[in-house]
Structure formats: C-alpha cells, structure tokens
Amino acid sequence: MQTKIKTILAIFTLFIAATSCDDYLDLRPQDGIIREEFWKTKEDIQAAVIGMYSSLLNSPPGVSDFPMSQYLFMHGELRGDMIAPGLNATEDQRDIMNSNIMASNDLTNWAIFYRTINYCNTIIDLAPAVREKDPTLTQVQLNHFLSEALAIRAYLYFTLARTFKDVPLKLTATLTDEDNFQLPVSPQKDVFAQVIKDLKLAEGYAVQDYGNNDSNKGRITVYAINAMLTDVYLWNDNFQEAFDAADKVIKSGKFDLIKVSNNTWFNTVYAKGNSIESIFEFQYSKTNLGPFYNIFFQRHQFLASATVLEDVFGVDFTNPANKDIRGDRTSLVAGTNEIYKFTGENNDTRKELQGADTHWFVYRYADVLLMQAEALAELNRGSEALTIIEEVRLKREAIDMTAETIATDNKKEVIDYILAERSRELAFEGKRWFDMLRNARRNNYARLDILIDGAILSAPADQQQSIIAKLKDSNSHYLPINTYELYTNKALVQNPFYK
Numbered sequence: 001m002q003t004k005i006k007t008i009l010a011i012f013t014l015f016i017a018a019t020s021c022d023d024y025l026d027l028r029p030q031d032g033i034i035r036e037e038f039w040k041t042k043e044d045i046q047a048a049v050i051g052m053y054s055s056l057l058n059s060p061p062g063v064s065d066f067p068m069s070q071y072l073f074m075h076g077e078l079r080g081d082m083i084a085p086g087l088n089a090t091e092d093q094r095d096i097m098n099s100n101i102m103a104s105n106d107l108t109n110w111a112i113f114y115r116t117i118n119y120c121n122t123i124i125d126l127a128p129a130v131r132e133k134d135p136t137l138t139q140v141q142l143n144h145f146l147s148e149a150l151a152i153r154a155y156l157y158f159t160l161a162r163t164f165k166d167v168p169l170k171l172t173a174t175l176t177d178e179d180n181f182q183l184p185v186s187p188q189k190d191v192f193a194q195v196i197k198d199l200k201l202a203e204g205y206a207v208q209d210y211g212n213n214d215s216n217k218g219r220i221t222v223y224a225i226n227a228m229l230t231d232v233y234l235w236n237d238n239f240q241e242a243f244d245a246a247d248k249v250i251k252s253g254k255f256d257l258i259k260v261s262n263n264t265w266f267n268t269v270y271a272k273g274n275s276i277e278s279i280f281e282f283q284y285s286k287t288n289l290g291p292f293y294n295i296f297f298q299r300h301q302f303l304a305s306a307t308v309l310e311d312v313f314g315v316d317f318t319n320p321a322n323k324d325i326r327g328d329r330t331s332l333v334a335g336t337n338e339i340y341k342f343t344g345e346n347n348d349t350r351k352e353l354q355g356a357d358t359h360w361f362v363y364r365y366a367d368v369l370l371m372q373a374e375a376l377a378e379l380n381r382g383s384e385a386l387t388i389i390e391e392v393r394l395k396r397e398a399i400d401m402t403a404e405t406i407a408t409d410n411k412k413e414v415i416d417y418i419l420a421e422r423s424r425e426l427a428f429e430g431k432r433w434f435d436m437l438r439n440a441r442r443n444n445y446a447r448l449d450i451l452i453d454g455a456i457l458s459a460p461a462d463q464q465q466s467i468i469a470k471l472k473d474s475n476s477h478y479l480p481i482n483t484y485e486l487y488t489n490k491a492l493v494q495n496p497f498y499k
Contacts, residue, residue, distance in 0.1 A: 039126045042137040045145050048127070052119040052152055053219070056282055057290075059112075068112055069282055069360035070291045073302075075163045075479075076430030081454035082308050082423065083432075084337065086300030093301060098459065099467045103480040103498055110164065110482065113156050120153035121173040147205035151220040151228065154198035155362075158232055161191040162434055165478035165495065169194060184491040185481075192236055199229050217274040218283035223249050227279050227363035230371045235438055239378040246372035255279065255365040257395040260325045263346045270330075271345050273359040279368065282360035292342035293356035304332040304339055304428070305458055312423050314402040324424060325397045331427040339428050366392055366425045373418050374439075382408035389421050398424065412447075415439055419450070437477055445474060473497055 038044045059065045066074075077083045078096040085094050092105045101108070127145055131137050160167045166185040171194070186194075206222035226248045233242035249255065256276050258265055268275045273283075284290040295301040309315060313327030328334040329347040342358045345351045351358070369388050376385040386408060393403070402420070406413045422435050440450040448471070455467045470476045475497035486492050 039130055041134045045127045045130055048123050049145055049148055055116040055119055057288060065112060067291055072430045074107060076433050077428060080432035080436060081458040082305050084303045084305045086303045088299040089301045098463055099470050103483045108479045108482040110160060113160055117153055117156050118174055120149040123149040125173040143205035144207050147202040148220040150198045150202035151225050154195045155228055157191055158195045161188045163479055167191060182489055182491040192232060195232050199225050213274055217278045217281050223252060223254060224280035224363060227368050230368060234371060234374060237442060239375045242375040243372055246368050249368045257366060260397050266330055267346045270341055270358060277365045279363040279365060281362060284357045284359055286355055286357050289356050292358060293353055296339040297343045302339060304337040306337060309334055314399045316399055322399055324399050326424050341428055361429050370418055370422050377411055377414040382414045385414050389417060392421060392425060
C-alpha cells in the first residue's frame, strides 16, 4: 500500500511539472510529456485526479500566488458589505473593496482557475483511452473519475462567469505547444449553459458514497453536483430546476443541521469539518495548512465590517448570553472584528498556527436549504420559503431581534429575509457578493437597490456617491480582464466598463 501511494504521488509530481507554466491561461505544457509518460493505467488517472484536487488547495509549484481558496474568498466577499480592510491589506485588495478596480490589479488574474481547468480537461480527454491499455479499469471506475473532472471544471467556469462575466471557454486539454492560445471570450449565458451540461453529465456518472467520510466530503459526489446545479440554476432563473436539484440533496437523508450545544457545534462543523452538515469542502490538513490563519489573524488582511455583529447577527444589550450561535466567537470576535470562523478550535480557544487546518467550505447543507428557499420565493411559494428560514434559525438559536414578520406573498421581503439569513449562516464563506449580485440582476436589475444599499453600508462616506454611480452600470459588477491577458491574447476584448 505504501509503495502504491508513493507511486501515485510521484506521478502527480510529474503531472504538475508537465502542466505548469507562465504562458497564456497557464495551459501550455512541455511537448509530449503528458501523452508519453502517463495514461497507461488506472493509477495514472487516479494520480491526475489527486493532482486536480491538490491544485485547489495550493499555489502552483514555483509560483508565488494565492491558493484557490483565497481567490474564492476574495471574489465572493471583497465587493460585498461584510468585509473591511485589515492593517495588512494590499492596495489591490483595498481597491477591490472600494470599487476602484483597474485591469492592472493582480486580483483580476485568472490563471490559477485555468491551470486547474486544464488538469480537468486533460483527465476528460485522455482517461477514456486508458481502458484499452489497462483491463482492470472498469467503465464504472472511469465514469467516476470523469464525473469528478467534469464537476470541478464546471464549478471553476461557474465561478469565473460570476466573477468576470464573459470568459474564454476551453473544453479540450492543452497537450502540445502548437495549441491555439488566441481564444475569445464566450458570453456568460453560454458559459452557464456549458456548466449545466457538464454537471448533468457528471451527475449520471457520479459516486454516491466512496466508503469513507473524508472522501465523501472532500471529493465530488452526486450531492455536491446537485448543490452546484441548484446554484447555477438560480443564476439562470430556472427556479423549478433549482428547487428539484436542492430536493435531491435534502431528501437523500445524508445531511442534517446539527443541534447546537456548548462548544461542540463550532468544533464539529468548522474546526474539524466533514460533519453531517458538509457537502463539499477543500481538505486542508496539519501537513497542508490553508491560508486563513495568516490573512485573518497573523497579518489581518481582512476584518469583518464594524457593523456586522450588530446589523447581521443582532446584539441583545440587556442580556449578553442571548446571542446567535453563528455570531460572536464563531464568525467574528466582538470588539476587534477579527474573522474567527477559520481559525478557532471552539468558541473560546483559537487553533495554534501548526494546527490551522480548517477547511474551505464550498457547499454546506444550510446553504442548499436556503437556496431552495430562494427558489420557492421566486416560484411564489413564500410560505414554504419562510418555513425553511425558520428551520435554520431555530437550529442556530437566532435571536428574536433578527426575526422578521413578513407576508408570504411579499416576494421582495421574503427574498430580503433569505439574503439576511444567508449572511448570518454563510458569513465569510465566499458567498455574500454573489448572493447580492444574483438577486440584484434578476428581471433586468429590478433589485439594483441590493447592491446600492450594500455600498452605502460598507463604503467610505467620501466614496459612496462615486461607487453608487459605478454600480448603475451593470458591466461594473464584474472584474476586468487582466492587462497581461489582453497583451498575450489578442482575441480578448475588455469588459466595456474598463475600456
């Protein structure tokens, strides 16, 4: 067994070396290595799949860059209304927060996404031929591997399209130096359509149970795929499809909301991870630590906004013991506004640096419940949506002052209540900006007020009017194509807002 593991890791190291570079989209490999050295046995496919997941956790070898999870946090939170710059925030990070964004901003670099997309494409393109060389590889095993690659590729394109809007859509592996790197963008709607196509194919191939909990939470399952489908259907205003996809997760009986008890709920859900509430998490460990201890505690790049504790979770000044379990010493630390969710061991004690292994939570059960509530609200089934909200609030011991009395047929108020509950439940998990934008853009931006109200809440007073003026142009809601990409790929056309 030990020899097999070493072999897989060795193949993975070569796989990474063969596909990492600094050229356009970070796709160009060294000619010939991929085909000639790999793709002969099912262990080669397994090594490639390990490499795909590993690329989600770490910066590429020899490259000084943020890991994927930090980009997911920044893209999903910095433009929302719950984050403030810490003392060590970079100028690029501050510019994103203040909507002072230029194409030269390093955070608009999408290379890490396309690097992993190429790993996925390589598996999708080359794995099927291994069946001819390795008779021990069954079609079912091959389909499972393909499902993982299709779903990860879909998730990354989904994230890119939510962040940049129109992006290059490359669905084949870059295997030789002769490949075409001059790729135009595809419209966001076409990217979303491809994401749905990939996820539906992946669903048919997917694993339900790998036989161990860590794999069930750290690898793609049919439930992770349906969580993703719920999300992308909401972005496409396919509300019945979103409800149905969420229902497959909810009715599976595999997930639940854990009853809150002193000092165990936080440790179980966040500090340890892979709980019954988990659907898909990036699996950091004590030998492969995440970036969060550094950016939230040691160097304080990011803080919770000053108003988050009171405005989001509520504060009972007459009874300090009456508090939402998700607020103080869970999502943040009262008084300092330190983001605590990714550094705590429990509600009282922070992890040590060498034990800072908290996972990145891609989808949790409460997320799917609240996405289904959003679909129900849009289907004019407001009473059912409110029932879901109350179920989540009850399990989390939300306090009365954040409760709302809403008419079930008032869609606007139901949606606002769902967004408020999502801000409590999913604080700092890379969801807030996307939640705001998804709901604001519906019906030709009928709810632009969601973005404007968020800007007024979080932007410096002397910049509010400028930011509001920018937000009235829908192209400003997406990041620009980075200057370097425009220079190296002449087929790209810049987002009109940034020209």
